[in-house]
Amino acid sequence: MSQDWTVVAAAKKAKQQALIPKEWLLSDLPPQSTLDVSEFPDTCGLLTEEEIRITKSATGALLSNLAKGEWSSVQVTTAxxxxxxxxQQLTNCLTEIFVERALARAVELxxxxxxxxxxVGPLHGLPISLKDQINIKGIESCMGYVSWIGKDADHNAVLVDILESAGAIPFVKTNIPQTLMWPETFNHVFGxxxxxxxxxxxxxxxxxxxxxxxxxxxxxIGVGSDIGGSVRIPSAFCGTYGLRPSYGRVPYAGCVNSMEGQDSIPSVLGPLSNDIAGIKSFVKAVVDAKPWLKDPLAVRKRWNEEEYNLVDHGNxxxxxxxxxxxxxxxxxxxPVLRGLETVKKALLAAGHNVIDWxxxxxxxxxxxxxxxxGAGAEEDYNTxxxxxxxxxxxxxxxxxxxVVAASEWFRPSESVSAYQLWQYQKKKRDLRQEYLRYWEETTAATGTGRPVDAIISPVAAYAAPPHGMNKSANYTMVWNLLDYAALVIPVSKVNQAIDVPRPRNEFYSDADRLLWQSYNPETYNNAPIAIQVVGRTLEEEAVIAMSEIVDNALxxxxGDS
Structure with a gap:
């Protein structure tokens, strides 16, 4: 690319802005000093009352009304x-915008x-957003790299073909960090x-x-990807539901990616939604389409209604x-500890048993x-x-x-030999074996005659931190290596009057002490609080069902409080 990269990036951003219908651009946006903009879409005047009703409807109601023709696909897609x-104007969340294409598909439906x-199918007429890396034919997937600007995809990702065959309408693509390997979102192209x-x-x-x-x-419903928490961290920080399925349950073929060829801990695609019904509708529609016939790495496992009915978990x-x-x-x-305590209290009140993990x-x-x-990450990014x-x-x-090629939240090591990488992968295998045995041995402590049904875990050690300060994904990465299905559930929001610092005298490490010292309730005020429900490998149906139980208990x- 001969042009200065900054010129290319600026031209791409300008092209994106030009794709927004002029009548949808707002002149009275809240100033940057207004931090909470969550209610602004309802009050800004751009949406009609009917469009507000549509966009605030539960996923089940949307799908039902679309299938019956009570709301047209054009109405819903426009809203x-x-x-x-x-x-986009409030948070800078989009990359690709293709209004006319989406509305044309809505007309056909x-x-x-x-x-x-x-x-047409189980997702008839439903708009679905896609993370930038998910290819749509004729649209760019630059993935935050200036180097990839101007390269239209020549094919759909397998998931896009499946979603369209199910009646869904891809309508926007969403922002990511350059390289994808960050638990925050910033790149040189879109910001x-x-x-x-x-x-x-x-x-x-x-x-x-x-x-x-x-x-x-x-x-x-939005589709993200998760190699170390990349669906669950945004879900938790933004107060939505989000599922990290096991390797291969949702087809990945046809997407662009970083670190391609690193297949030991692969990235997976998973849905985000404002209710668990949206998560379930997405997974069931995708799995019912038999993705293993289109993606050789997709797991050949049909949607299992018995597993959803928790036959292996005491029904x-x-x-x-x-x-x-x-x-x-x-x-x-x-705030995170309060979220866990809230869930424990709700589950006990609902008649379930809760123990410590x-x-x-x-x-x-x-x-x-x-x-x-890290075995080849730095070389991958630089290339x-x-x-x-x-x-x-x-x-x-x-x-x-x-300015330099090193990530401050995980630093890529220098490239290692194939043999050394094999040792890391062998260690991963052994850890998975050990954790499986460890989980099975919990039968003695549960009182049900079964091992623990699911783990309730933090998604991060904190609620959404200030920009640049999310330097750990440990509470999500652990389940990626183990390949456990995990679903994020919003619980509450940080309240600086309630979530006061808790005194501590002992610490695991200097890092633990620094994390404790860093907490200031005012900084995190109004940030969502969430947990994740963790099941075992390829237990998506059961994890969805158990998450419904947790969500209903909450x-x-x-309602009782």
Whole structure:
């Protein structure tokens, strides 16, 4: 690329802005000093009352009304598109915008329903947003790299073909960090994505655009990817639901990616939504399409209604959940602990058993995962970035200009030999074996005759932190190495009057002490609080069902309080 990379990046950003319908651009946006913009879409005047009703509807109601023709696909797509553009102006969450293409597909779906009386599929007429790396034919997937600007995808990702065959309408793509390997969202092309509940805080990453967009109800279902927490961290930080499925349950073929060829701990695609029904609808529609016939790495496992009915978990009665209060390395901030305590109280009130989960070798798991990632990461990033001359981002701090090729949240080691990489991968295998045995041995402690049904875990040691300060993904990465399915559930929001610092006298390490000292309730005010429900490998149906139980218990407890 002969042009200066900054010129190329600026031209791409200008092209994006030009794709927004002029009548959807707002002149009375809140000033940057207004941190909480979560209610602005409802009050800005761009959306009609009916469009507000549509975009705030539960996923089940949306799908039902679309299938019956009570709302047309054009109506629903227009409503979410307008709201997505509002979200973009508030948080900078989008990359690709293709209004006319999406609305043309909506017209086709409406005509099909009118002529046949039948919906196209289980997601008929539903707009779905996609993380930037998910290819749509004829649209760019630059993935935050200046080097990849101007390269239209020549094919759909397998997931896009499946979603379209199910009747869904891809309508926007969302922002990511350069390289994808950050738990925040910033790149040289599109810039930084902010948290809609407090714009001084990060939306998380790497699916941070999805987190902000879905939180503002600019999309009923979004698709992110997760190699170390990249669906769950934005879900937790932005107050949405989000699922990290096991390797291969959702087809990945046809997406662009970083660190391609690193297949020991692969990235997975997973949904974000404002309700668990959206998560379930997505997974069931995708799995029912038999993705293994289109992606050789997709697992040949049909949707299992028995597993969803929790046949292996006492049919959902008298479950035993285990709470991971901390990982033996860092103790979470007070709001996160309050979230865990709230869940425990709700589950006990609902008649379930709750015990403590003692972490097994979590620090060793983190190190092993980083060793596998780091084996070739630096070379991978530099190989792409040198094509344009752009610098590889080295910090997410807003004050600093990224200039060197080293990530401050995980530093890629120098490339290692194939043999050394094999040793890391062997260690991963052994840790998975050991953790499986450890989980099975909990039968003696549950009182159900079964091992623990699911783990309730923090998603991070803190709620959404200020930009540049999310320097650990330990509480999510552990489940990536183990390949456990995990679903994020929002619990509450940080309240600086309640979430006061908690005194401590003992610390695991200097890092633990620094984390404790860093907590200031005012900094995190209004940030969402969330937990993740963790099941075992390929247990997506059961994890969704158990998450519904946890979510319903939380809602019941709030109703009683």
């Amino acid at each position: 979410f598109y307008k709201r997505a553009i509002i979200a 409406d005509e099909h329903l009118k002529e046949t009386g039948k919906p 930084r994505t902010c948290n809609p509940y407090n714009r001084s805080l990060t939306s998380g990453g790497s699916s941070g655009g999805e987190g902000a967009l879905v939180a503002l109800r600019g999309s009923p 959902g009665k008298d479950l035993c959940f285990a709470i991971l209060w901390d990982d033996g390395d860092t103790v979470p901030h007070p 003692k972490p097994l070798k979590h620090v060793e798991i983190y190190r092993t995962l980083r060793d596998i990632w 792409v970035a040198m094509l344009s001359g752009e610098p590889v981002i080295s910090t997410m701090l807003p004050e600093e200009q990224p 809602k019941s407890s709030k």
